[in-house]
Amino acid sequence: MICLRQPWNVGKMTHRYFPTVVSDCVPKQSLVKQRTRYMLGGRVVSAKASRLFRSTPYRRYLKMIIRSMKCSLTLMILYLSVLISSGYALAEENQPNILVLNSYHQGEDWTDNEIAGIFSELLTQHPTMVPLVEALDTKRYPSPAHLDFLKDYLLRKYHDRRIDLIIALDNPALNLIAQNSTELFPDVPVVFAGINGFRPEMIADRKKITGVIERQDVAGTLKMALAMHPKVSRILAVHDYTASGLAVRQETETALAQFAGKLQISYSADVPFDTLSEELKKMPDNGLVLILTYVTDKAGHTFSREESTRLISSLSPVPVYAMHETRLGYGIMGGLLLEGKEHGRQAARLAYRILQGEDPDRIAVEESHSRSILDYQGLRRFLIPENLWPKDALVVNRPISFWSRHRNVLIPSIAAIIVLLGLSSMLLGTVVRLRRAKKTIHKSEE
Known part of the structure; x- marks a missing residue:
């Protein structure tokens, strides 16, 4: 009996190849058979297979296969990279x-x-x-x-x-x-x-x-204003003398020709804003101001739409109307307003039709769309009763009521209270019936 307690080498075996020992002590006659089984990479193989794995030609063949697999994998990665980059480049080229x-x-x-x-x-x-x-x-x-x-x-x-x-x-x-x-x-x-x-x-x-x-609906805005201010007889149209300002004035003169003889309509002069401010302050009670466009004055001062609107509205003792939604919230009453984003979307839709191959010369020129919008703060400032407001007008900057602000909390709370009241009523009815039943029982026992 030979006891094998430690790994040992057999013949030309390296330190990585050990005999497989089923038990610590094996009979001597079975040692020869025991030596013919080896461990290779965690697997039991025969001595013949072990020699094959350790042979030089096999190792070279195995290395060649591994190298070819690495080269194939590298080429595949490079091909995919080129394919993806060319796809991105093609997508960018196809973008207008x-x-x-x-x-x-x-x-x-x-x-x-x-x-x-x-x-x-x-x-x-x-x-x-x-x-x-x-x-x-x-x-x-x-x-x-x-x-x-x-x-x-x-x-x-x-x-x-x-x-x-x-x-x-x-x-x-x-x-x-x-x-x-x-x-x-x-x-x-x-x-x-x-x-x-x-x-x-x-x-x-x-x-x-x-x-x-960009068609400003000046006539529609003035009609809406006259419906809310029936005593108005004088109109001051404020504009600058840029190319756009002069073009708007020309459009306005044509649009307001229908009011000739009914209203006294005047246009602001090409003066510094200080001079214009004095004219605004002197507007009579039966007057009304229309802002056409005003971003620069005679002295070369440039104003943003918000700034010019705020200045004109604060200086004017009479209602001020405009035709651009960017002036809302800065003192104007409202008007039939153009919305810049919608105007841009309208132009982009025409652009997309052209990019799809449609002939631009066959696409008709379109007009912009206006919407009736009023500012609640202006309506309250000049005490305009609600029955005079246009029915189709959108009223903005209206104070938010307690109910509107907290309705998401109030609705479930009220519902819960109603349910609790209903349950309380049912319980109260049950208690009353029980008391009556007790009284009836007591009377019957007597």
């Missing part, structure tokens, strides 16, 4: 390049809302698209020299860049594109928006062009 020409500067509410509406509509169709936006800043720099600079700037910047479509926001951008049609992007389709005083001859020299007219 849209150039948005913003006539004004970033921070001007109307055009900011237009751009937001354009982006929201286009990104639903092309989620990875990033339109190019150029702010022309013509409100603060309206000189012809600045427009010449913009023309040269756009020519230099985009001379080797593919542009699939241009969206021109407001009059200065459209004028720049239309008046330089042979030099600035001559073969690129154009969609315009926010255009005041539109006339077909404005785009007569440009092909592949359509868009949305």
Whole structure:
């Protein structure tokens, strides 16, 4: 009997190949058979298989297979990387390049809302698209020299860049594109928006062009105002003398021609704001103010829409109306208001039709849509009774009642109280019936 307590080597076996020992002590005659079984990588193999695994040709063959597998795996990873990157590149190439020409500067509410509406509509169709936006800043720099600079700037910047479509926001951008049609992007389709005083001859020299007219419903706003202020007989229309301001005035004069002889309508002069403020303060009780557009004065001061609206409304002793929703909340009564985001979406829908292959020259020019909106604070300031409010008007800035603010808590609380009252009534009825029953029993026992 031989007892094997420690691993041991047999012949040419390395230290990794040990005999498989079923028990600590085995008979001597079975040791020869025991030596013919070896452990290789945790598996029991025969001596012949062990020699095969340890042979030099087999090792070379095994290494060659492993190297070929590594090379195949590396090539597969490289192929997938190239395929994915080329897919992304192809997707980027298929994205349309849209150039948005913003006539004004970033921070001007109307055009900011237009751009937001354009982006929201286009990104639903092309989620990875990033339109190019150029702010022309013509409100603060309206000189012809600045427009010449913009023309040269756009020519230099985009001379080797593919542009699939241009969206021109407001009059200065459209004028720049239309008046330089042979030099600035001559073969690129154009969609315009926010255009005041539109006339077909404005785009007569440009092909592949359509868009949305910014039509302020001045007549509709004035009719709504007269219904709430029946004693009004004098109107002051406030506007600046920029290209857009003059275009709006021209539209307003045409729209208000129907009120000739009924109302005394005047327009603000091209003066510094201090002079205009004195005119506003002297408005009579039977007067009314319409803000057409006012972002700059004779002295060159630039105002945001919020600032100009707040100043005009605070200085005017009479109601002030406007036609842009960006002026809401700054003192105006309301009006038939244009919404910048909806205006931008409307233009983006035309742009998408063109990108789908539709001929822009066959797409009719559209008009903007207005909505009747009133400011509750203005209505209360001038004590306008609710029965005079337009029935279809949206009233904003209305104080939130206690019920509206806490209805999510009040409704379940009231429901719980009603249920508890019902249960209490049932219990009370049960108690009353039990007492009556007891009295009846007592009487019967007597």
